[in-house]
Structures are given as structure tokens and as C-alpha cells.
Amino acid sequence: MPEDRPHTRGPVPHGHVTLADVARHAGVSAQSVSNALNNPARVAPQTRERILAAVDELGYLPNRSARALRNQRSRLIGVRVEASRDDRAALLLDQFLHALAESASANGCHLILCQADDEVEEVAAYRELLGTTSVDAFVLTGAHAGDARVAALRDLRVPFATFGRSWDGDTDLAWTDVDGRHGLYVATSHVAAQGHRRIAHVGWPGSSDTGRDRLAGWVEACKDLSLDTDLHAEVADDFEEGRRAAHQLLDLAEPATAITCASDTLALGVCRALAERGLRAGPDVAVTGFDNSPAAALSTPGLTSLRQPLEQVAHDLVTAVEALVNGATEPHQSLLRPELVVRGSSLRGPTD
């Protein structure tokens, strides 16, 4: 019960339980309460007991702002949310954010969002968040070669980790990524096991490292299977582009009978093209995507795709930034394997 001293200067009281309230309740000084919580070794076991009991009884929760002000650490991790596009499958941002929030929470952290429509705005948003000291670290998504955001954050000397490699051979970067090469190797092998020999790949332009990586998995599998590696298209990650590319691959003298794609968006565009030609995805032409987006499970037939282990990605990223915040010098890096989710679009038999 707060005392009834008259309030003169400073903000109006808000009625929350403070360290001082706990101290009064336990009959000790505020510092001892602080120690009992943050530095248990410095306080006698019995005193500690009593203090913790008081903490519990009063339902004390430390004030985040006061702590941040004092410690120069907010325990907040900044993340950007970008606009999703209608012509692309979900960014999986909701799944990723959920996983990230969960991992952060397990580390006593929270996520603070910033919004930006391009990478220049994004850096500005980071700068603002950092300048107001409301953030300890950042998690970036979609890192790429020559990423200006990486350079900017380095410049600002703030800890961060990226979902996606920088592909610079940058050993100083903390990152987690999904092994697209392995994923496409698995997907290609899978459709080959269904008896396909004319297996195509619809991927992203060579300027995309991730695209090149996924392409490499397809090439590797084709070579291991003694298949041609000429059947591939490089297009933007766009439904229409996927559709168009499929039509071309099916117009060939020896048309593709299976098409592996770098994304669900492209794969669903391919499925559209098949339908337009009266072909069935699965029995006639096998199709695989990447991401296992909600659309993959809900389309007809179901789209075979590669599930990204987002929970693990999130865990690794949070671990990585926490380590950096705590002064680690060796950055965490991890490459995780996606998991093939087989649905009707790649099966000869009756669709699921």
C-alpha cells in the first residue's frame, strides 16, 4: 500500500509496484532487492528468500524503461515488416514473426517492429530506433550480396543477425539460412523417382544468390541422374512469370514433364499454365515449389513444396543476436535443411 505523501514534482504516480515498495514490504533497502534479483550471490540466502517472497506477494515487475535507462539495454530486438504483394505467396512473415517472438520471449526479450517499403527506408528506420536507444539489436530478413543494410548496421556498431547469407563469404556476419541447394536436390530427386526424365527448373535471375543456390541443387541432382540441365528459366519471383516460363518449357520439341521451382509463387504460376493447356499437375506434369506457404496446402492439387524450418531459424537468429549483445566476437552461423512436403502436384497417382 503506497504511502500518502503529497505529490509535488515529477510525474503523477501510476500505482505500479516498484523496487522501493518491495523493499519496504521486506524490510530491506531497494538495493538489496535489486541484488536479490540480479545478483543473488551478493545477498544472504534468508534475506533473499524474504525478498523473493515479497516480490511474489506484491507481484513486482521491474520497470522496463527505468532498467533500459540505467543499463543502456532495452531487451528489445528490432524487426522490419514489409508489405506483402498480391502476386506472391505469403512471405511467411506471420509464421516467422511468431517463431521469432517466441524465441525472443524465451530470452526475456521482445520484438519491436518497424515498417519500411524499401531498403533505404529500412536503414532509416533502424537508425531512428537505434538513435532513440529503443533497441539492442536487429534481425534482418532477406540478406543478399552487397547488402547496404548490413554495411549500415556495421557502421552503427549495433548487433544484428540476418535470415539469409550475405554470400560475400563474410565470416564476420551472424546469419541463419535455409539450404536451398539441398532442397532442390531433394525435390529434383523426388520427381525423378516418379519416373520423370525431362525435369526443368524455374528459378530466379543469376543476380540472385539464393536463386543460383537453388539452381545449383537442381543441376547437381540432374547430373547425378544423368539428366539434361538445359531445361531452365530465370525469371522474377512472380506468378505471371512462372506461368509464362512454364508455357515455354512445354512448347519445346521435347517438353518438360516435371518442373521444379524456386518458390511456391512460381510453382503456382506453373500450375496455372498447365491448367490452361488442359494438363494436370501431378499425373501429367510434376510440379514442386519452395516455402510450403499456406497456398501450397490449399491449392488443388496440393503443391509439393519445401518447408523452411522457421522455428529453428528464429531460434538460431535470437541466439545469435543475444550472443553478440553479450559481447561474443565469433558470430553464429547456421545452415538449415528444408523438408520436402509431398502433395498431389508431384505424384503420378491419385492426388491427395
Add this chain to the structure above:
Amino acid sequence: MPEDRPHTRGPVPHGHVTLADVARHAGVSAQSVSNALNNPARVAPQTRERILAAVDELGYLPNRSARALRNQRSRLIGVRVEASRDDRAALLLDQFLHALAESASANGCHLILCQADDEVEEVAAYRELLGTTSVDAFVLTGAHAGDARVAALRDLRVPFATFGRSWDGDTDLAWTDVDGRHGLYVATSHVAAQGHRRIAHVGWPGSSDTGRDRLAGWVEACKDLSLDTDLHAEVADDFEEGRRAAHQLLDLAEPATAITCASDTLALGVCRALAERGLRAGPDVAVTGFDNSPAAALSTPGLTSLRQPLEQVAHDLVTAVEALVNGATEPHQSLLRPELVVRGSSLRGPTD
């Protein structure tokens, strides 16, 4: 350039520009700088000029923690992210969060995330965020009748607004919702305009207010068109349930030739059922969904659906909580109309 006074007590300096730095630079007191920024009327125009110049020159950004500590306001809005389910279309959470972050940003606020897997956990998360005074207000999604979260937040006396009505006739609640009734009226009218007379509705159980609302729109349209209103199913929001319901509606003596659904998830399940019977969505049976999720645009044929105006929803919600934070007593409420996005699944002619 900070002076080289020896540092004794307190945390180590972090090198950020503070109010005091600006004051020194401009040759005024810290208070005047604060006033120049927050209370311009209280400072002489010329002084203000000089101060703002110094702010600009030094790149001063106010420290969020210090401000929050002093003002008892963090300018942070709490939002829960929940796990998405594989058997449902995207929650649109990414689009919603982006829009919300943008609106918040326009109000000088940021979003802080908390994660919870059910509504009990959710309340606990809110309580924690509030107890650590790291939040000014909350935005809830999916409010429903007898919502325990609403009761809990009221109890905590924290401002909040909900996406979704409480359906209690609660005039004290700040909410924004999308008019599902209107949406289904429009969708039903649309398929009727395509010549359909046996129009069904696959919706949620009567226990769902939102489900009842959408159903009512279908009923209303049917009555206005003198159509039967017996063709409807009440099922959980699940792909398989939609599929099953469609089979039943198509097994009738006078089968449905059009099926309007309460969600894209259900509609895509319906499309699956059609494919299983060798029927084409569009030319044979018209199908409409709700949400305009990414899967709707990317499936084949494209799924006609109702787009929720999420940017406006986000704007209204932020406006509503800001008003409450600033002491408004009259809660903002707004009901927005969804927009029909027509694609191949509801058209007789060639699919788009």
C-alpha cells in the same frame, strides 16, 4: 564533443547525443531545448530557431526510455502474434501488421509484439507487458462475444481497441470490423448475376457471431432474389470441412451450382471437392471466398474473394487507441466494407 569529465557513478556513457549536449551547443538550458521541442509556445522564436538548428546539427534524437520513464508513456502499442495453421489460409497477419506498423509510425508509435498460443496466455502476456510499463495500449485481433481478453484489459484499465466487434452490443468498446454481411450480400448477388439460382453458403457454426453475420448477408441476398435459403452448411474454418460440405451440397437432388463461403480456406476446400468430381470451379460451379488471401490469387482458377481493407482497419484502430490514450471517453467504432475481387472461380466464361 562531450567533455572529458571523469566518469564515476552510473552507467558508462554510450556516446548518444542528449538534451544536455544540445543545450550546451545552443548555449541554453536543457529545459529550453525540451520546451523548444515539446512546447514551442513557451520559448522565444529566435531561441527556438537556434535550438532547432543545434538539434539538427547534432542529430539529436530523444531517448525513448528516459522519456517513457518520465512521462509514463512508452508510445508503444502491444500486439499479439499467433501461430498460423497449415490447414488455413494465411491469417493476413503480415499484411495487417504492416499496415498497423505504418499507422502507428505515422502517430509516432511503434508496435511491440507478444506471442501467445491461446487467449489465456495472451492475457498473461498483456499483463506482463503492462506490468513492466512497456506499453501504452493494445490492439486485439479476433474479438468475439464474451471475450475474456476484453474483460481482462478493462480490469487492467489499459486502453485498447479490437479488430472485430464483441457482438455484445458493447457501446464502450473501441473496435473496427469488416462488414461480412454486406460482403456476402455482394458475393451472392454477384454469382446470381452469373445466372445461378441454386446458391449455397458454407459458413461457420452458429456459435460464431462473425459466421452468423456472413450467413445473414447470404440469406438477405437470397431473399431479395427469391432464392431458397436452405442450402447451407455450418462447419469449422478448415479446408477439409469445406471439402466435405461441398460434396454434400453437390450430392443433393437439386445440387448447388454456386457456393459462397465464409473464408478462403473453406472456399479452397470446396474447389478441391469440385476437382474430385470432375467439375470446374467457375464454368460448372461458382465459388467465392472471403479474405482475399494470397492463396486466392494464386490458385487455379483464381478464387473470387472479398478483400478486407486492412490499411483502413489499421488506421482506424491506431486512431482509436491513440484517442483513448489521450483521454477520450467516446470509443471509436467503425464498420468497413470489404471489396469483391472477381476471379475465375465465379465466372462462367474463360477463367482469367
Add this chain to the structure above:
DNA sequence: CTGTTAGCGCGTTCAT
């Protein structure tokens, strides 16, 4: 109109 004082809640330093 401007400067001084004081304190928001916490944790490190120092003294006991």
C-alpha cells in the same frame, strides 16, 4: 521567457 530543482525506477559504486 528562461533557468533551477526535483524525481520517474533502477543498478553500480562505494562505504559501512
Add this chain to the structure above:
DNA sequence: ATGAACGCGCTAACAG
């Protein structure tokens, strides 16, 4: 082992 002082950066209240 515990307590007192001090300051993180900011702003309301007051005095000049």
C-alpha cells in the same frame, strides 16, 4: 552482507 549516494535522460513545477 547491507545501505547510501549517485546518475542514466528527460520534463513538470516552480522561481526569477
